[in-house]
Amino acid sequence: xxxxxxxxxxxxxxxxxxEDKLVGGPYVVNVGQxxxxxxxxxxxxxxxxGSGPGTAEKTxxxxxxxxxxxxxxEPGKTYYYDTLGRDEGKGSFKTAPKGPAAFQFVVYGxxxxxxxxxxxxxxxxxxxxxxxxxxxxxxxxxxGADSSQWPVFFDIERELLRKAAFFPSLxxxxxxxxxxxxxxxxxxPYYSFNWGTAHFIVLNxxxxxxSSSEIARDxxxxxxxxxxxxxxxxxxxxxxxxxxxHHPPLTAVARRQGDNPQxxxxxxxxxxxxxxxxxxxxxxxxxxxxxDGVHYFITGGGGxxxxxxxxxxxxxxxxxxxxEHFVVVKVEGKTARVEALRLDxxxxxxTELAR
Numbered sequence: 001x002x003x004x005x006x007x008x009x010x011x012x013x014x015x016x017x018x019e020d021k022l023v024g025g026p027y028v029v030n031v032g033q034x035x036x037x038x039x040x041x042x043x044x045x046x047x048x049x050g051s052g053p054g055t056a057e058k059t060x061x062x063x064x065x066x067x068x069x070x071x072x073x074e075p076g077k078t079y080y081y082d083t084l085g086r087d088e089g090k091g092s093f094k095t096a097p098k099g100p101a102a103f104q105f106v107v108y109g110x111x112x113x114x115x116x117x118x119x120x121x122x123x124x125x126x127x128x129x130x131x132x133x134x135x136x137x138x139x140x141x142x143x144g145a146d147s148s149q150w151p152v153f154f155d156i157e158r159e160l161l162r163k164a165a166f167f168p169s170l171x172x173x174x175x176x177x178x179x180x181x182x183x184x185x186x187x188x189p190y191y192s193f194n195w196g197t198a199h200f201i202v203l204n205x206x207x208x209x210x211s212s213s214e215i216a217r218d219x220x221x222x223x224x225x226x227x228x229x230x231x232x233x234x235x236x237x238x239x240x241x242x243x244x245x246h247h248p249p250l251t252a253v254a255r256r257q258g259d260n261p262q263x264x265x266x267x268x269x270x271x272x273x274x275x276x277x278x279x280x281x282x283x284x285x286x287x288x289x290x291x292d293g294v295h296y297f298i299t300g301g302g303g304x305x306x307x308x309x310x311x312x313x314x315x316x317x318x319x320x321x322x323x324e325h326f327v328v329v330k331v332e333g334k335t336a337r338v339e340a341l342r343l344d345x346x347x348x349x350x351t352e353l354a355r
Contacts, residue, residue, distance in 0.1 A: 020044055023063060024154035026083045027161035028093040029185050031133065032193065033075040036093060036165070037185050039067045040083050041154060060147050065182045076101060091162035094132045100239075100333060101196040104130055106164070108326040109137025109246070109281030111153065111302035112173050118303030119156045121326055124343040129328045131164045133195065137281030137299060138171025138206070138246030145177045167193070169202045171246040171281065176209035190224050192231050198331055199238035201231055205247035205263055205280075221262055228266070232273035239334055239355045240276045248280035248298045252287050252320045254311035270294045276353055277338070279327070285309050286325050286340055286348055288318040295353065297338065301325040319349045 024041025031037075043063050048056035066083075073079065076097035083089035097103065106129050111118045125131070141149040154161075170189055174180045181187070189204035203224065204210075210220045235241055249263040258264075260282075270278065277295035284307045287298035300307075301324040309320035319340075325348055328339045334355040340348040 020064075022084065022088060023061065023151035024065075024183065025158075025161060026081065026089055026091050027154075027157075028081075028091070028165045029167070030069070031093060031095060031165040033096045033098050034073045035069060035071045036073060036079070036095060037067050037069045038081050038083060039065060039183070039185060040089070041065050041150070041183055043151070061151065063147055063150065063179075065185075067185055093163070093165050096194060097196045099197065102330075102332045103132050103196055104328060104330045105133050105135060105195070106131040106326055106328055107135045107137065107244070107279045107297070107299050108302045109169075109171070110139045110284050110300040110304040111136070111156070112139045112142040112171075112304050114303045114305065115152060115156060117324055120343055121302050121324060122156055122160050124341070124345065125326050126159050128341060128345040129326070131328070133165035133167060134160065135200070135202075135244050135279060136166070136168040137244060137279055138169045139173040139281060139300075139304065140168065140171065140180075142173055144174035144180050147179065150179060150183065167200070167202060167244075169244050169246055169281075170204045170206045170209075172206045172209060174206070174209075176206060190227065192235075194238070196331065197239040198336075199235040199241050201228065201235075201241070201243045203228065203243065203245040205245040205260065207262060225266070225269075229269060229273075232269065232275070236273065240331065240336055240353070241274065243270065243275055243278040245278070245280055247282045248287070248296065249278070250289060250291075250296065250313055250316075251283050251298065252309040252312040252317070253283045253285070253307050256283060256307075257311065267291070267294070276336070276355075283307050285320065285322040287312075287320045288340070288349060288351065289313060289316045290318055291316045295338070295351065297327060297340075299325065299327045299340070318351070321348060323348070 020042040023043045026040040043061040045062045048059040050057040192201045247260040281300040284300045289296040336353040338351040
């Protein structure tokens with residue numbers, strides 16, 4: 001559904017029917033300079049199963065994603081929306097600015113388990129950051145095919161997603177499930193977008209869930225790699241180029257070193273096309289490396305059980321620590337600052353990125 005509107009500070013997205021229950025959002029995805037999609041998820045009913053008549057050993061919600069796409073918006077402007085006609089359906093977002101602009105975004109990931117810790121991470125982001133948009137490095141939930149887990153994710157994320165645009169990447173725990181694509185209005189598992197003079201590339205590193213066929217997996221990776229190189233070539237005029245994916249190309253977790261050879265093989269391309277920084281998840285800790293001019297950040301401290309950082313790669317390691325955290329990136333002109341923050345707001349590390 002697409003709707004053209006006059007430039008305005010108030011957007012009206014629709015109303016929830018009496019029999020439906022809001023279980024996700026509202027939130028905003030696919031935000032550009034002149035368009036954005038307001039989305040929310042409703043529960044229409046529940047289905048129970050059991051090993052005998054009248055038993056209910058497992059219950060799952062039946063959900064539907066509602067979406068409205070607005071066009072004709074103004075770059076770099078804040079808009080307010082109302083999806084329900086009451087407070088729980090209200091929120092705001094800012095469209096992408098055109099040309100040079102100061103802005104802030106947040107990166108975090110691996111929120112799939114330890115819901116109490118996930119809630120603390122989101123509470124800290126809301127308290128200590130003011131992002132125009134957020135990037136999730138994947139593993140939003142423990143099993144993307146289990147519909148009962150998505151309302152938990154959305155409940156925890158509610159206050160953050162009501163005030164910042166959301167750009168997710170696929171983790172292996174999403175299982176490449178259709179619900180991920182439906183909820184976040186994602187048409188392809190990899191995509192790119194611009195914000196000011198910065199270019200962002202979101203990759204799908206979860207090759208294992210692409211297909212049960214090795215031929216199909218190899219074909220997918222070849223296609224995505226060709227698309228990546230073309231996208232990087234086209235974005236050489238950007239002041240910054242950021243890459244986001246779930247699986248990291250290198251890690252300090254000894255038992256996982258060498259696990260992602262396809263991602264590791266992309267590092268020469270990142271160097272060739274002068275990628276500023278990559279943000280990854282999968283390993284539940286904080287890691288930062290600098291290799292041949294490219295910064296690699298692993299930010300997987302969003303709630304899942306922490307992993308040790310027991311074997312940092314020699315010669316390129318800037319910092320590793322096994323702790324919950326999130327990353328704030330502040331872009332101003334030709335410079336950007338990456339601040340990794342603990343949940344009490346204290347800095348883990350601050351890094352200056354030059355154009």
